[in-house]
Amino acid sequence: MKNSEQRIIDGLNEEQREVVTAQRQNILVLAGAGTGKTRVLVSRIAYLVEHCGVDSNRILAVTFTNKAAREMRERLIGLLGEYSVRRLWAYTFHTASSHILRNFAEEAGLTRNFTIIDTSDQLALVKRVMQDLNLPADICVNGIRYNSRNYLQKIMDEKSRGHRPGMEGSSILPCFYDVYALYQTRCDKSDQVDFEELILRTCELIESNPQVRHYIRLKFQEILVDEFQDTSSLQYRWLKLVSGIENLDPGKHPANVLIVGDDDQSIYGWRGAAVENMFYFQKEFSPVKLVKLVQNYRSTKAILSNANSLIKNNSKHVAEKTLITRNPDATMVKLMESYDSSDEADEIAKIIRKLIDNLKKDPSEIAVLYRTNAQSRMIEKAMVEYGVDYNIYGGARFFDREEIKNTLAYLRLIVNPEDNISFNRIVNVPSRKIGKVTLGKIEALRREFGISMFKAAEMYALKNKSRSLQNFIELIHVFSARVAESPKNMDDIVRFLESVIEDSGLGTYYREKSAMDDADSSNDRFGNIEELISDISGRDYDELSDQGFDNAGEVLEDGKEISKSRNTDDNSVPENKKMKYTIADFIQIYLSSAALMPSSELLKSEEDSAVNLMTIHCSKGLEFEVVIIAGFEKGLLPLERYSSIKTDQNAHIEEERRLAYVAITRAKELLFLSCANWHSSYDGQYPTGPSPFTYELDSCSIDTDMNFLDA
Structure with a gap:
């Protein structure tokens, strides 16, 4: 042994x-x-x-x-x-x-129940901030139009550099630091935290x-x-x-x-x-x-030979290295050249059809990679024409679907009534006929007293007879009280979630919407909510304990106590001292997990046995038996659009070369590099041709022979 x-x-x-x-x-x-x-x-x-x-x-x-x-x-x-x-x-x-x-x-200046807001919620907040600062939705500067997305991106850029609103620099965006400051103030008051x-x-x-x-x-x-x-x-x-x-x-x-x-x-x-x-x-x-x-344990010698040959042209390396493999050498890397992008898409679909029919390749082990999302349109069209099932890897997140975001917004408001974004999202979902005038008055109270939208709504409801608003407030109060309870088991949490969905009206609302959708629609809205409940109840909540800091070996030398907000680890605390987790604790962990699920971890597919279409960036960390790189051509790889921006062009080319290297090394057995000589756009056709990276590859391990596909 x-x-x-x-x-x-x-x-x-x-x-x-x-x-x-x-x-x-x-x-x-x-x-x-x-x-x-x-x-x-x-x-x-x-x-x-x-x-x-x-x-x-x-x-x-x-x-x-x-x-x-x-x-x-x-x-x-x-x-x-x-x-x-x-x-x-x-x-x-x-x-x-x-x-x-x-x-x-x-x-840290927070409560333990702080809310993590995702990109869509951040964008909604920036839009509201810009409205409050009387900034137009679209701002034109030197002939270039900027909107709330540009402001949000700039805020995230500043945070990623460790810059706060007071650390003013320069920005082409009008009133940017005013937007940033008010955005951060709103986040702080609502006990909300974004990714950066x-x-x-x-x-x-x-x-x-x-x-x-x-x-x-x-x-x-x-x-x-x-x-x-x-x-x-x-x-x-x-x-x-x-x-x-x-x-x-x-x-x-x-x-x-x-x-x-x-x-x-x-x-x-x-x-x-x-x-x-x-x-x-x-x-x-x-x-x-x-x-x-x-x-390397993944790829053939021919694939690695081309990867090594390409990347050695970069000048910046921590240390020189050459990938080696003991995998048996097989087919050479295949170079494909088509007349235009439409012909290229047809050739790709035709090759995939042969890979599946003649070589019995599993469709899920085939990937078509491209530099930009726009390239997928013609490829998708060709896939349909050749009867190839495919999935777009990188579609909408499950958590970005309307019915899921609305359900989670209810849960977020229940555990954190200071959450203005969630209040604004679901106060009228389903419709309670709370009009814009009423919401405007609530907003005015929020500004005047510096309170949350929910507290402002409570204040408004005391003096105004709005039964629907009062019902909404009472609903949140009832559930806020219930989340403080400690569940005996997961069934208690499921029953709580079902109550929220039914008592809020979301259940009836989305059952009716599902019934109204086309019969062929793959999006069963209420079914998605049921899937959400299943996901919440099926999670491993060991995370509740291991997120803590235990006391063993960690007593401060001066004997001072760290904040009482600090959680302790079950493994180190005597049985009679263990914290009793509430429904709110379980929900908060789940909400954080949902918010922190990035776009790189999207739902992969609804079809298991289907070809994968994705950008090269999305393919990072994945591997496939067969990889086809579409648009391995001038203007696309390396991408040309950045050449006019005042930046280090050599650094840009080196990163694009690394991107090509990543794409090549996703392949295990077969690699196809495809290019078109002409590219179509809204203003006509223009010549392209093979990528300059093609001439940096190992010519001894590349050919154009496709006869093996007809075996």
Whole structure:
């Protein structure tokens, strides 16, 4: 029988074992595509617990997606057991920040029931702020039109740089800092936090509060960060603060930090990712052990040969590396050239038809990748003509559907009556005939007294006979009282949710809407609400306990008590001291989870056996037996539209080359690179031709022979 260490390292290659069994120190793992980094991370955590004596409750693993965190937990259960894994912190930056802020809510200027608002709610708030500042919905500056989305993006950009409204710089957007300041004031008064605020406020909390900083420093002994090349400057600042390398208390040692990343796969510069963070880490966390993972377990030699040949043309590398594989070489990479984009779409559909019919390929293992969403239109049309089932990976989130957002808005208002966005969303859903005049008067009261919309509505209802408004207020009061109760089991929560849906009128409203929809409609509105209830009741709420900070080994040296808002961990508190979770606690965890589900984790499909269509950005982290890259041509890859913007054009080309590299390395067995010589647009056709990246590929492992498809 294998001992525990052998069980952990069994099957790992030499470089992987070097990472897993390294002494406790700062480590940079340069992990190429398909080199098994997830297995290395999981094995490293198991090794720290089993052989280095690290309590799993002292380990923080930071991933970029909830899916990756779940996968990590699932793999660890097999190595460590459920108890240890339940105590482990394996979260995204945003979720980890949410847990820290809820534990130290008072110190952060929040309540434990603060609401996390998603992009659509942020946009609604910005629109209202602009209206209140008498700014038009569309503003023209130097012939360019800007709207609320531009203001929201700029606010998020400022936050990602750690800038508050008072730290004024320059902006082409008129009255931008007035919009930003009022937006943030409204969020603070409503006890609401947006995505970037989660991270920024956590940074500010640790920087400004010595007790919290000391407490967190004691909490985490080992920190592991996945996909480090995608971190922003604010996330890097967060890591330095949480690890203790920044503002370290005298005589204290920082946590050991292991980062895993691939500078060749850094493709999110447009949203703040800074590949430079990998270079900063080597300097600021020195000494740092560097280990390169280059053994690829995914792709054929022909595919990797082209990936290596392409990416070596970039000048900025943390360290040189060349991916290798022991996979048997198979078909060469195929280059396809069509007359125009319409012909290209037909060729792609025709090839997929042959892959399915002749080579018996599973449709779900085929992906068509493209640089821009606009490219999918012709491809979809061709798919229909050739009878190929397909799914668009990257459609609307389940949580963005109208009926789901309205149901969640009721729950948000019930647990946080200060939530103005939710009040405005559902006060008239279903219709209560509360007119614009009434809502305008409530809004006026809100402004005059600086209170929430719900409190203003209560004030208005005292002096005005609006039975429908009074009924709405009473409904929220009744359910706000009920959420303070402790459920005996999940059935109690289900019954509560069903009461909210029926008593609010949402049930009847969406049953009628579902009945009115076309028979062929795939969107069963009430069915979606039922699915939501099922999801809430089926969740693993162990997160309720492991989001806390336990007392074991963490008593402050000066004996001072941290805020009473801090939750304690079930595992460390005597049975008679355990907190009784309320319905509100369960709902709050779910609401946070829903809000923190990013666009990269959208519902993948409604058809399991269907070809996947997606942008290259959406494909990051995925793999398929067959990959077809559409539009591998001039103007699309690299994308030309940014060339007129005053930016570092070489940096842009290098990121586009990394994007092409990511697309190529998604393929396991077959890779097709497709281009058109002419591209159609609203103003006619213009010549394109092969991407300049084509001439950087390995010509010895590319051909145009498609005869194998007719086998």
